[in-house]
Amino acid sequence: MLESGVHPNEFTFTFVLPACAAVKSVSDGYMIHSLAIRRNLDSNSFVATALVDMYAKAGNVSCARKLFDKMPLKVLASYNAMIGGYAINEQCEKAMEIFDVMLKEGVEIDAVTMVSLLQACAYVGALQRGRWIHQHGMRAKVPINVYVAAALIHMYVRCGSIVDAQKVFDEMSDRDLVCWTAIISGFALHGLPEMAESMFVRMVREGLKPDGVTFVGMLTGFSHGGMVEKGRQYFNLMSESYGLRPGLEHYSCMVDMLGRAGKLKEAEALVKSMTVNPDAGVWGGLLNACRIHKNVKIAERVVDELLRLEPENAGWYVSMSNVYAAAKQWDGVVRMRLMMKERGITKPPGWSSIEVSKRIHRFTVFDRSHPQSDAIYRTLNDLEERMRKMGYVAEMSCVLGNFEEGGLKEDLLCGHSERLAIAFGILSTPSGEVLRIIKNLR
Structure with missing residues (x-):
């Protein structure tokens, strides 16, 4: 088109940019963006919206947000592009922020907005916010088509309310x-x-x-x-x-099922007989089963395959460390940790979150950043003491390292992110209310 001397207009860009987004071609997107600037069309609301969508889907959310903020006129599609961009990049709190701005500006939601927001709620387990979005969509008379219904079911499932998920399903006419x-x-x-x-x-x-x-x-x-x-x-x-x-997903399920049942040899034989090459997901399920059943011998064969496929994935080193720890083979734990250090591999930070009053509170291991941190740790210590009096004995095989003296292992367990989230939930919700904890590494 350009070689023929035909100049693109705003409609051209709105067709070409989604194509770049579909294949995540940032380099082509940059080139087309530059052309839009030269044609003085980058401020056009339709072109700007397509640019926001392209950058967000390509993973460059910060650039998408800069363009969004500069838009002189934001239409519904503009908000949808930014909300959807944050949702697919798992920046869910920011998706909610844009939604709040959208409501303040008097822009009403549609089915596309709902699907993106529900996806965001599902990721962080924001059940209260998800229910509110569901109710708001009904008040705004957004049609509950199959896409919205599927998003609602998925959100309720991920947020721990299978009853609400079934209700949505039962109310569907098609x-x-x-x-x-x-x-x-x-x-x-x-x-x-x-x-x-x-x-x-x-x-x-x-x-x-x-x-x-x-x-x-x-x-x-x-x-x-x-x-x-x-x-x-x-x-x-x-x-x-x-x-x-x-496919690989089905074999992964079968390996996981056999592994959970303690049939490790059968699971390993299934992997070796697969009609497709096993990926890390398949081998990873078997490694987890080895940890549960403390089978170091098979685990060592499995981790060799995993590190061949994904040598930079910290999760496999940590999982193998857990296998050694469960079997109390501390030299193996040290060996895996040294291997990680030598290869410059670090474990991604784990977190647990809980929703209270439509706000997400996130905790990391030994987190002290929360305003109620002192009260949270006091609550945990009190719970531990009361549980011990009732006969509770901590399961400490998952704690890496030989820390038998002085209750140090139990102190380490007390700082787990999910325990902090639970303690905060106990402090912040009425007695008897269900606490729903979401973890990013499970």
């Missing part, structure tokens, strides 16, 4: 495969494999054909429920009844 799969996966993740299977049977009776994602949900449920024979049955059902070839 259900597609995505919504069926969402509720099946929800029951599976909540440890209700029988309910997941019941929904699967209903779905098939209504004439829908399950896909690979549906079977991932089913196998996950059987894995968490310890239902090995059912898992085998559905794994075989994929190819025998539906012509679906098992």
